[in-house]
Ligand SMILES: Nc1ncnc2c1ncn2[C@@H]1O[C@H](COP(=O)(O)OP(=O)(O)OP(=O)(O)O)[C@@H](O)[C@H]1O
Ligand SMILES: O=C([O-])CC(=O)C(=O)O
Ligand SMILES: [Ca+2]
């Protein structure tokens with residue numbers, strides 16, 4: 001370290017000719033060789049081994065182990081030829097990913113930051129042409145330029161990129177990276193399109209109630225070309241090669257090509273991060289996202305109803321994002337892919353949080369966006385398996401992701417300590433407001449959006465269970481944030497009721513066909529997600545959301561098994577069994593009838609909600625469940641009765 005002389009803990013200043021003039025005592029250094037030496041030399045450390053400032057800077061960074069080292073003990077960690085070969089392979093693969101389908105050729109790609117050529121020894125020009133036999137004249141200007149690839153950068157590198165190049169990127173007081181997602185601060189489900197081809201025609205759920213809005217293959221290719229041309233026109237793009245699903249047998253390799261460091265860091269946090277060895281064997285991805293979110297789609301293109309389009313092509317294993325920078329589109333886009341792939345393998349994909357007690361008891365938390373999957377699965381007394389997306393197979397449960405995505409509006413250290421503490425270096429914070437000087441985040445500020453979010457790697461939660469897998473669940477918790485205020489805080493469901501409420505929209509539709517191909521699942525409940533309820537919640541219930549502290553007590557009673565031993569009464573209309581007492585929870589709130597001063601208003605609201613459930617369920621009545629027709633009847637009977 002080359003700092004000011006610090007020998008013996010004393011600082012020394014060079015003497016000035018004006019010594020003594022202002023009465024300051026002469027400063028003596030102990031290290032002075034000669035008594036009569038008039039100058040204090042700072043010779044306590046050897047001089048830096050550089051002749052120029054550039055040389056000095058080149059000393060600062062030591063060459064890191066390549067992120068694709070050679071396997072096998074006999075090989076040294078650094079092998080110039082093989083490393084070059086590996087990089088070439090990676091670049092070839094990336095060039096193929098970014099290929100224009102009409103020009104049938106990938107761009108010239110080169111690894112490294114274009115602005116750091118001189119200081120980055122890794123930025124060797126290793127471009128290649130895919131068609132060496134092609135005529136020497138390039139067909140377009142785009143084929144003449146290089147696209148720099150920033151491949152699987154580290155969080156520190158991505159911070160630097162974001163802060164340098166992306167307006168609205170700042171380091172918060174706790175070390176997180178604050179970013180802005182632009183005009184879109186949430187997902188745009190109505191701008192999502194799925195390619196309807198011969199295969200998906202039969203396999204996917206189309207029509208009323210389905211979240212899948214169709215597009216044709218040609219239109220997809222038009223949008224793909226638009227995204228790819230945009231990305232290739234940039235000086236540099238970020239490429240993440242990562243995994244989904246902690247179950248090694250059903251792991252999926254994903255590649256994310258994006259234009260922003262924010263997107264790259266978000267996916268770094270949210271997907272499973274490969275080890276150096278795993279990256280070496282990565283090869284061709286199973287699925288690729290082209291995120292050209294800063295660039296809009298063309299509204300003259302067929303099927304486009306806005307300048308935003310999120311397009312999924314299962315046949316091509318590709319997704320294209322145009323006109324939205326909200327990072328959740330990538331996360332939930334990949335979730336859609338898993339919802340397609342996993343049920344085909346007889347694996348249930350679930351929009352749920354998951355944790356495990358010390359005794360190995362696993363609990364699943366189902367719920368729509370914002371109902372508390374992340375909040376309640378992050379429990380200091382239990383191991384966190386995952387907060388949002390899981391697979392349930394014959395072998396048990398596995399998390400699909402490598403990170404968590406927490407809502408952070410009104411976040412407090414007292415109520416959600418583990419999430420609060422996970423917001424540190426490496427964490428991406430979206431659309432939060434902070435003090436311009438101290439950089440302290442004001443979690444109560446909704447100036448940008450109410451949907452402020454934090455994305456962090458799961459190991460930022462101290463009791464995360466790595467690898468994120470567990471045995472079969474013991475408890476299944478369906479979370480609801482009931483805008484009517486008529487559903488009880490907790491009730492015990494029998495099997496048919498569980499199925500009824502699950503299908504009704506507490507995340508998913510799971511209707512199998514006879515040949516075993518499962519339908520894809522809806523993310524939103526037609527009932528609780530319906531615009532009607534969202535627009536008029538104040539017209540109904542008079543209550544408030546259950547206090548988080550009480551919800552935690554209820555969840556504790558479920559985990560411990562004590563809730564099973566409680567006494568129950570049955571509610572009207574829904575026939576839900578509600579406990580009469582839970583430790584730590586005021587008994588009067590357990591039955592919502594008590595919290596309504598006007599009994600008639602309560603019954604009206606309850607009946608109204610029951611009607612909505614019935615109407616919502618109509619769309620499922622035609623579906624056969626397996627070969628057993630009685631099952632559908634039983635499930636229906638478990639719904640509201642009036
Ligand atoms: N009783 C409660 N139970 C759960 N969460 C509550 C409760 N009261 C308030 N909250 C707040 O509701 C929000 C739940 O957000 P959370 O991120 O857990 O949702 P989520 O189900 O994981 O949704 P998403 O799938 O969109 O990520 C948090 O901000 C939490 O503080
Ligand atoms: O994707 C998002 O914006 C957040 C999320 O998990 C959800 O909505 O279920
Ligand atoms: Ca969440």
Ligand SMILES: [Mn+2]
Pocket residue numbers: 351369388
């Ligand atoms: Mn979610």
